[in-house]
Amino acid sequence: MKAGEYLNARVSRQGECAPSLLAQTGRGERRTIHPPAGPRLASWQERLAKETMSAKLGETVVISDLARACRLSMSYFVRAFTNTVGIAPYTWFIGQRIVLAQTLLAQSHSPLAEIALECGFVDQSHFTNTFVRRVGATPLQWRREAWGERSLPRRPCSK
DSSP states (O other): OOHHHHHHHHHHHSOSSGGGGEEEOTTSOEEEOOOOOOOOOOHHHHHHHHHHHHHTTTSOOOHHHHHHHTTSOHHHHHHHHHHHHSSOHHHHHHHHHHHHHHHHHHHOOOOHHHHHHHTTOSSHHHHHHHHHHHHSSOHHHHHHHHHTTSOOOOOOOOO
C-alpha cells in the first residue's frame, strides 16, 4: 500500500468530516486545508456585547454576564467574540476605556486621577501603566500632544 492510499484509508475511518480536511492539488498531491475559523457571534450578539461593555466603561464588567446575555457559555462566548472581532472581549473593553480616556484628556482640564476613575481604572497608576502599554506615551505626554499649541492651564499654587 502506498503512503497516499494509507492516508486515504485512515482518513475515511475517522469520520465523515475528516475527508474534507484534505484537498487535491493540481499535481496529484494532497495538502491539508485549514479548518474553519471557529465559532462566531451572530450580529445581534456582537452588538449586544459591545453596547453592554460600552455602557459600562466606568464599571466592572463580568464576562460571564455578557455570555449569559448572549445565551452562550462563557468559554464559547470568549472564543466566538475573539473570532468575530479579532481580539478578546477584555482586550476590546480596555481599548474602549483608553479611547474614552483620550477623549477626556483632549477635551477637558480634569486631573489625570479623576479621568482614571471616570474610565474605570482603580487609580492613576493603573491608568498610566495601561495607557503607556496601549498608546506608547503617558497620559500627560499624550494630552500635551493633543493640545498642541493651546497651552494647558497650570494648577494654582497653594501655600
